Amino acid sequence: QEEKKVTIGVSIPAADHGWTAGVVYHAERVAKLLMEEHPGLTVLVKTSADPATQANAVQDLAVQGIDALVILPTDPDPLVNAIQQVKDAGTFVALVDRAPSNNDNGVRDLYVAGNNPALGRVAGEYIAATTPDAKVAVIRGLPIPIDQQRQDGFDQGIEGSNVEILERQYGNWNRDDAFRVTQDYLTKYPEIDVIWAQDDDMVVGVLEAIEQAGRTDIQYVVGGAGSKDMVKRVMDGDKMVPVDVLYPPAMIATAMQLTADSLYDQVPVSGEYILDATLVTKENAEQFYFPDSPF
Amino acid sequence: MNTAASDTAKPKTSRDWDLRAVAPFIALALLLVLGALANDNFISVANLSNVITRSAFIAIIALGATYVISSGGLDLSVGAMVAFVASLMILFMNSGVIADPLLMLIAGMALALAIGAACGLFNGLITTVGQIEPFIATLGTMGIYRGLTTWLSQGGAITLRDRELQALYRPVYFGEVLGVPVPIIAIFVTAAIAAFVLYRTRYGRHLIAVGSNEDVARYSGISVKRVRTIAYVVQGLCVAIAVLLYVPRLGSTSATTGILWELQAITAVVVGGTALRGGVGRIWGTVCGAFILEIVGNIMILSNFVSEYLIGAIQGAIIIIAMLVQRSLSRRS
Amino acid sequence: MNTAASDTAKPKTSRDWDLRAVAPFIALALLLVLGALANDNFISVANLSNVITRSAFIAIIALGATYVISSGGLDLSVGAMVAFVASLMILFMNSGVIADPLLMLIAGMALALAIGAACGLFNGLITTVGQIEPFIATLGTMGIYRGLTTWLSQGGAITLRDRELQALYRPVYFGEVLGVPVPIIAIFVTAAIAAFVLYRTRYGRHLIAVGSNEDVARYSGISVKRVRTIAYVVQGLCVAIAVLLYVPRLGSTSATTGILWELQAITAVVVGGTALRGGVGRIWGTVCGAFILEIVGNIMILSNFVSEYLIGAIQGAIIIIAMLVQRSLSRRS
């Protein structure tokens, strides 16, 4: 049967670190799948490095004529206006992951997200439960709102426990910076129980620094996002990485799938789909392990 | 090595300079052809107007950079300065000290200009009075402005809260005058003023003299420090003008706003034909350079041939090719 | 680009030069004192050895940058080049074409050096034969190298898979010889060679001449293009050496590896006393500059006074102050 011609524009951040690379990977994967499934469908995937260029990319997609926009904003607030324009033109908009301050149906039709506060909270709760008196050193990401949300979530998670935060410094979601910051933490604090690094990429640097220093006081490290390397370590029962907190890049795939469904099946899809920040443990790790993903 | 090489290094007549000045425009024309081949929508008025509109930030900042660079300086702090000025402007407008939205908007804009000028002055004084190599001085202030922004925003975003104010301000980016988007008008008005000052006034003459040969300028009774410092202030004002356009576009800013804009601005200046060693300033070339940069990005997104992983690589290659085209153009003759 | 008034730019006695050369070391000493005041652990052997060890990447890259800058060039692509060379090296070692891990490691290292040199050659040829302003040429190749890395890694990380190889390779970063970490030895050996070539050989002499006055060099029968191109190749080799140390540290690399390292390297060079206009090269100053940068970061984290939001601002301020101290030192006398 003749499928109707439909174009979906997908705007996502450039693959500038592990997690976004995962997003790109899943976006590409699903784009291919969807186009096979619907012969009339074109999916355009565009990546951008920062809010300003992403605003441009959204404009450029709109110029090409799209029926739906799936967007994972690099930084949501600066992009609201650009998204609004697309939405006002009557295009279906699916917003993924990062929500602007006013995240309602006026801005988008569909909201699919991981849960940033939950990522922090789950990690915090795990630490509070496992080591209630731990001294924790925190490595943050970059100074942007997601980072702040995770941080606030973490604080909620440890509330009421004896967990003490020694310090928070930015590691820029970068392995080398995390290595550097960890080395200095180790110099500064003779005793650290846990390091929460908020992101699996940074955990790589943290672990190397700990190993080099030969310090045994650090009991474990908690990361976040669910990279294949870390999930593998959890699966293998690595003492230093007992758990990971999921923040799946595959959420972009979910959003694209839902968007295609709404265009083809005429099922009105709208509202919010919040994915859980699942705690990955040795027991459930296997189901979150994608060896082919770059992340 | 032969004499021909050394002959081209120093142009022999003012003729040569003219061809050099035209080269960026030829590169731009070639890009337009390339774009038209890549995608039918490219050459549409809507697309081109989009592209030029959004090049406004870099174009206007690059106009200031043209001043600084022709005077023999360099400013790496402009990207951070955008974030800093925008943060303070939004914080001020959120503060609600003035009830009337229009008045508040005007006060906010004036404040942004004042802060931009002050930041520029600070850069200028460090490099001239402090006698620190501009590269390092402005790398330092880049850290300072960006750090202060992070602190102001407490690591998050700063968003304009007042809806009414936002509605009032929106047209400054999204509005049109006689069918021409406001930012495009802003580019050309700013460039016209910049060109007038640089080419037609006493200050402009002094600026070029300082950039060409500091000693000659000094021996001619020109205050090198003052001239250079003013160039940095002009750069600060241009940054502030860019902020005036930027804030209504996204209505918000964060510590990551304007990252790497300094490199883009400098690239626009150099692609436009201004030499980094100073002594030459090409205002219209700079505007053209900013358009070129934006159009390269636009073509990348509109064409569907390039893997998104490779976009950066292709952009880099295009810039190099554009410069090679320029060179070979100015060598002929 | 130098704002220094000409009487300070051209010091009158050989004294002045010495003081200028010594200034970075004095700044370093002041920082050490500051660090010791900020935290007791700062001055411990373990901490200092950590800090110096991890400054190795920037220090070694900055040595190459000293060559390029003294020759009157600039290389903004080094950060991207680190990522590119490291990616290719790891991919090669993952390919398993050589079964014996040791042989594979040696082949991998040789490959890295070859690729580094090739990237440097490419940069050099674009700026010299293509006659494109180095700033733009290497900004373009920065895009190219980084883009290719993103493409190679599909945006993710490239990790050394062979455990045996990794174990074999680890000591190159984490090992010690006579109690001195290998990277520290690497810094000093590379610097000693770089100093020897720059100060004692014909090539070094020609390099400085080219940076000092291109025309004079040409009239003296020096092939300006060849000398400059070689400087870029040296830069490429230095990047490759840094990669050789970098890969064993985390055993992996990604598209974000080395971001902004170019600015850090250039900062190290300038803080070390080499002028960006070319014609002067201070190898040991550069090493000192790299230490200063790393120590500033270290002090920030070790001290308890600074909010994490403000670290960038304070770092910027410290760099500026360090340069001001240098300036006032070299002005006295």
Next chain:
Amino acid sequence: MMAAPSEKVPVLIEARGLSKSFGPVEVLHEVGLTVRPGEVHAIIGENGAGKSTLMKILAGTHAPTRGEIRIDGQAVQFSGPVDAEHRGIVLVHQEILLAPDLTVAQNIYLGRELPKGLTVDDRAMNEGAARALADLGSEIDPKATVGRLSIAQRQLVQIARVLLVPHRVVIFDEPTASLTPFETEALLKVITDIRAKGVGILYISHRLPEVKEIADRVTVLRDGHVVATHDVSELEPADMARLMVGRDVSKLYPDRQAAAVQDKVLEVEDFNVPGYARHASFHLNKGEILGFAGLVGAGRTELMEGVVGLRRGSGTVRHLGQPASFADAQASLKAGIAYLSEDRKGKGLLLLKDLATNLTLASIGKFVRGLQIDRKRESEALDAAIAEFDIRTGRKDLLAGQLSGGNQQKLLIAKMMLLDPSIVIIDEPTRGIDIGTKEQIYKFIARLAQEGRSIIVISSEMPELIGICDRILVMRSGEIVGEVTGERMTENDIVVLATGVNPGMTSGEAA
């Protein structure tokens, strides 16, 4: 002086029908020239006559538009200056071509460093450089950075550098323009030495007595044409001048009466410029022309730069009786004191900008109407300056760096005169200027004094100082060591003060 080599001696290098055009302008027309071994062949001509261009063609820097060069009778084509150097033809450029960041010895051996294993043999090169410089009568430290040397010192380094290359033909393009008699004498002696070894020499100078002294044959260029070639015995300096300029230049220095008024317009007391000048005290009267003599490196330039605020210095300065302290040139220019630098390329002109821009740079305020620069008035001012100062330029849209050396100097004078200063300090006003123009400049200086302006002339040419000054102060090693006036204004008296060789003369004479 040696006997000229006979006509029978084979020709070493020959130019045949050389023409050169820059764009549409032909600056050399069918020039022919020969040099024999052991001969000094002088080339003279007005500024812009094409002397330097001709030499650059012979040394491979420029390619001729037409014509050929023969060496030992063989037609050759140089691929560049290095090729010419390999064939033994070396050129001492009129402009200084040295790397400012390298040391003297490093510059002298640049491109042909002495090897020692893998390294360069710095010790041998320093020694070699010291020897080469000593031959030129100079004691410049081979380890000094060239950027710190005075123009004269750089010129000596440049000559030393060229003479170290194996050479068959040496071309000197105004080697003595910035040298004092002392160094000039040493250089002439060196030239006599190498000529004795059978080297052919081409020699350009505007100092005609010097030409008379050293040359065997003289070729006169005018507007790119060869006017004549004569044996030097057939020509007196006055004849040379006539051939060059096309009219009589019998009276070089203008008649003038010494200023009658004793009105001190500028008083300097106990002025110090660290490293250069100590305890300098002098005054300048209204309408007076005050000369400053001294050897190269005596500190005259630096003292004046200190007084007008271009250099850090300390001491008392009174301008028109009022204490004055100039922070920079802007301040001194505002007070009506103009300083013309001796370093016209480095500090005088923007070589890559056009003539009008350079002319009006210091006085641009006078050309502003409303906010705008009045381009038309600028171009009128250029026309006026070209006429008044006889600037020889083919086209008005040339860049300043494309003017011949002497014409650059005229442009620089014109630039400062636009400021209409009441006190003018001219440093080496006629360096590199042809005799016809010199006469004009002297007249001009005299006229300035007549108009009631006061003038300080720093010069290394004693005849010039004696010819135009009312009073001459002599500096040695940073100190003012004496004053000569009236009868005592003789070369001998000045030399004695400047060198201090006659100890009985110095202390009692101090001003």
